[in-house]
Amino acid sequence: MESSMDAARIMEYLKGKSILITGSTGFLGKILVEKILRVQPRVHKMYLLVRAVDAPSAKQRVQQEVIGTELFGLLRDKYCEGFDLFIQDKIVALAGDIADEDLGLDAPTLHGLAKHMDVIVNVAATTNFYERYDVSLDVNVMGVKHLCQFAKRCANLKLLMHVSTAYVSGDSAEVILENPMKPGESLRDGVRLDIDAELRLVSDAKKDLPTTASGDDGNATERKAMKELGLQRARHFGWSNTYVFTKAMGEMVLEQHRGDGDLPAAAVVIVRPSIITSVRADPLPGWMQGTRTIDTLIIGYAKQSISCFLADLRMVMDVIPGDMVVNAMLAAAAAARSEEQPPQAVSIYQVTSSLRNPATYAVLYRAGSRHFDEHPRVRDNGEVIPNTEMRFFPTIPEFRLYMVLTFKLPLEILHLVNMLLCGLFSKLYNDSNRKYNFVMLLVDVYGPFAFFKGCFDDTNVERLRSTMVMKSPEDDMFNFDPKSIDWDDYFYRIHIPGVLKYVCK
Numbered sequence: 479m480e481s482s483m484d485a486a487r488i489m490e491y492l493k494g495k496s497i498l499i500t501g502s503t504g505f506l507g508k509i510l511v512e513k514i515l516r517v518q519p520r521v522h523k524m525y526l527l528v529r530a531v532d533a534p535s536a537k538q539r540v541q542q543e544v545i546g547t548e549l550f551g552l553l554r555d556k557y558c559e560g561f562d563l564f565i566q567d568k569i570v571a572l573a574g575d576i577a578d579e580d581l582g583l584d585a586p587t588l589h590g591l592a593k594h595m596d597v598i599v600n601v602a603a604t605t606n607f608y609e610r611y612d613v614s615l616d617v618n619v620m621g622v623k624h625l626c627q628f629a630k631r632c633a634n635l636k637l638l639m640h641v642s643t644a645y646v647s648g649d650s651a652e653v654i655l656e657n658p659m660k661p662g663e664s665l666r667d668g669v670r671l672d673i674d675a676e677l678r679l680v681s682d683a684k685k686d687l688p689t690t691a692s693g694d695d696g697n698a699t700e701r702k703a704m705k706e707l708g709l710q711r712a713r714h715f716g717w718s719n720t721y722v723f724t725k726a727m728g729e730m731v732l733e734q735h736r737g738d739g740d741l742p743a744a745a746v747v748i749v750r751p752s753i754i755t756s757v758r759a760d761p762l763p764g765w766m767q768g769t770r771t772i773d774t775l776i777i778g779y780a781k782q783s784i785s786c787f788l789a790d791l792r793m794v795m796d797v798i799p800g801d802m803v804v805n806a807m808l809a810a811a812a813a814a815r816s817e818e819q820p821p822q823a824v825s826i827y828q829v830t831s832s833l834r835n836p837a838t839y840a841v842l843y844r845a846g847s848r849h850f851d852e853h854p855r856v857r858d859n860g861e862v863i864p865n866t867e868m869r870f871f872p873t874i875p876e877f878r879l880y881m882v883l884t885f886k887l888p889l890e891i892l893h894l895v896n897m898l899l900c901g902l903f904s905k906l907y908n909d910s911n912r913k914y915n916f917v918m919l920l921v922d923v924y925g926p927f928a929f930f931k932g933c934f935d936d937t938n939v940e941r942l943r944s945t946m947v948m949k950s951p952e953d954d955m956f957n958f959d960p961k962s963i964d965w966d967d968y969f970y971r972i973h974i975p976g977v978l979k980y981v982c983k
């Protein structure tokens with residue numbers, strides 16, 4: 479029988495725990511660190527593994543990029559002069575890299591950590607859709623392997639939590655269940671996926687690169703080749719981009735280690751959020767970091783850099799605020815009991831909204847129009863910029879046709895004129911052509927994502943939610959129910975102002 483969950487149980491779970499967190503300098507990682515410190519000051523310690531050359535640089539990064547951000551304002555106000563001491567007591571910055579063997583830590587440090595670590599939360603990833611294949615494999619796949627190897631050494635480990643993405647399951651137009659990624663299985667029938675073979679392929683491809691290019695040229699050649707290889711391999715196995723493909727392989731690595739009985743008797747949990755948006759409730763509504771796919775619409779409109787967008791306004795974009803993702807992670811952590819988890823199984827939670835409370839692109843667009851009507855954009859000279867309707871292309875072919883007619887044809891004419899005038903407009907032509915190709919590449923990489931037709935099932939999350947007892951106002955602190963969100967109000971009052979304030983600046 480499932481026991482009930484409430485704020486008190488989550489806070490009790492965190493009490494006295496030693497927690498290793500990766501990815502704390504990123505968007506989601508910061509929200510997680512702040513929340514744990516705020517709801518359970520008696521957590522034993524949080525070890526934040528960040529990429530840095532040495533311990534002082536790691537400490538400095540944590541200070542500047544995590545603790546020093548606006549997100550920690552509520553905590554700073556709470557502790558006043560005691561804030562620094564509190565942080566010193568609770569946070570340990572570790573200089574490391576999940577892509578390296580032993581997480582890039584020296585043997586004594588690793589040994590010391592392994593002795594008393596209770597919980598590992600892997601938030602780190604490279605989230606670039608068009609990342610180099612070698613880098614993506616190193617971070618999103620080998621990084622998970624290195625964390626599993628570390629977990630194996632932790633005698634007292636209670637939980638290994640891995641943050642993945644709901645999009646690992648591919649571009650299916652169906653209800654996507656919280657099913658595990660089976661090692662070796664790709665999204666294409668009859669095509670086996672062998673991670674070791676992919677690693678060898680990358681290494682061979684690098685060796686095969688022409689040796690004529692060296693220095694910056696060589697780096698650029700390698701970068702381009704690795705990016706193209708990632709996309710090509712992703713598509714070969716049925717995924718739409720390098721990011722989701724390597725995140726899927728990361729889950730397979732975790733499944734493999736679990737299946738082989740290669741992890742300690744800890745619970746293993748995978749959290750799969752969809753598109754994470756700004757903080758909805760606490761500690762700072764609207765706070766966010768980095769530009770997500772849907773936010774390019776808001777930023778592009780605010781900066782007047784785009785007049786059209788690739789989206790079908792009737793389609794659902796699966797979004798979920800960052801604080802709700804963290805609340806779900808904490809509830810899932812407190813609920814995870816290795817003795818209750820079937821042996822060698824991994825619990826999967828899709829922290830998403832499309833099934834319970836879908837939000838369409840139209841809701842975001844309406845909220846944006848309302849925002850910019852009420853807060854008009856102003857030029858440097860104080861002149862108000864009139865709001866114009868944005869043009870939406872509901873299919874990729876329609877957008878391609880528009881691009882060809884509006885930009886490619888004039889470019890080709892320029893190309894001809896340039897030849898007739900012995901290269902007088904070469905620079906203009908080359909620059910414009912490069913920009914055109916870049917936009918078309920973005921369409922290729924992000925397009926399938928914009929027209930994602932699937933709907934994420936969240937039965938495990940709903941089950942967890944149904945055990946949440948709402949007895950005290952504190953219980954609302956861990957709300958992760960998308961049904962409680964009024965999307966129109968959230969986009970208009972919180973998310974759009976948040977993107978403009980914290981991302982667009």
Ligand SMILES: NC(=O)c1ccc[n+]([C@@H]2O[C@H](COP(=O)([O-])OP(=O)(O)OC[C@H]3O[C@@H](n4cnc5c(N)ncnc54)[C@H](OP(=O)(O)O)[C@@H]3O)[C@@H](O)[C@H]2O)c1
Nearest residue numbers: 501503504505506529575576577601602603643752753754
């Ligand atoms: N944001 C979303 O919409 C979304 C949606 C679904 C799932 N997710 C998942 O949620 C997690 C967090 O996403 P996010 O948006 O917070 O990402 P983010 O802002 O890009 O942050 C990524 C974090 O990973 C760290 N990292 C990257 N490579 C590393 C390495 N080799 N060793 C150690 N740390 C490394 C980065 O450190 P540096 O500061 O050194 O670069 C950074 O702290 C990821 O696992 C992502 O796949 C995100």
